[in-house]
Amino acid sequence: MVQSSRIAIIGAGSVGTTIAYAILLQKISSEILLVDINQDTVRGQILDLSDATFVASTQIRAGTYQEAGQCDIVIITAGAKQRPEETRNKLIERNYEILKHVIGAMKPFNQNVILLLVANPVDVLTFIAQKLSGLPKQQVFGSGTFLDSTRLRLKMAETLKIAESAVHCYVLGEHGDTQIIAWSSAHVGGKPLIDFPEIRKLDKEKVAQEIIGKANEIIKLKGSTYFGIAGCVSSLVQCIVLNQRHIRPLSTFVEEYGCIFSMPCVLGNKGVNRIVDVYLNDEEKEKLRKSAETLKRICENY
């Protein structure tokens, strides 16, 4: 147990509270604060979560924005959901207003705070959070394509009948439709992933669409997704708190492409230590450039 870690979660909906639960079970935090505009929601979630605090010596309570800004890590899940027929840009506008309010209310920040963006569209919101918070860029990043990458790893591990942890492969770029699978750098036990006969015969475009579409498939069946992202975020929190310096694909500013999207990052207790210059072939680089152009055009409005 690292006694000093205080974690705030903004947004006590499905994603925020499942993250709180996952962090609680990991026994890596002394205190978790939940902040939401809906006071009844927070109160209900705190009461429910408090029944699980016996598994760890973690205090969980409702907090204010001001208190959140003084924590070690702030996880932002507050966000509006897309309405039927609503355009992506309209949704971004609504989430921009929420983020502006949340960041403004948390200021002045603990200067060492880590802001971890989870609400969507995560790349654009990370750009806005970097700008509005005024914090060093390495301390403000998004969960990005970490979830997409774990989905890909699971698919590859099942195909090869090996452990997920033995598969090294990344989904990079936007956490969204323009993301790419970095097939050319993926490997298992030092052997290129694409050289395995079982992988060679896979329809790569179909795999890519399956990974992009998995969230929608879950939403269609049960309304929303939260377990996967909670697993990802709690493991990121552990990596920060314990300064583990794992490599994770995260939304961060990537100089080469001039935008914020996911690249493999070394993550430690100061945030993103550095970006790993992963090998990509020309086709993958070109797709990433197009992905970057789309994101840059959206970010120009903010």
Ligand SMILES: NC(=O)c1ccc[n+]([C@@H]2O[C@H](COP(=O)([O-])OP(=O)(O)OC[C@H]3O[C@@H](n4cnc5c(N)ncnc54)[C@H](O)[C@@H]3O)[C@@H](O)[C@H]2O)c1
């Ligand atoms: N990055 C990922 O991989 C990933 C995965 C799943 C979901 N998400 C995103 O996470 C976000 C949350 O999803 P959810 O299912 O928990 O939604 P939800 O509607 O269940 O919860 C959102 C919560 O935010 C709160 N909120 C709204 N405005 C607020 C404000 N100004 N301050 C504090 N709280 C505020 C709402 O009251 C609500 O409780 C969405 O944007 C969703 O797209 C991201």
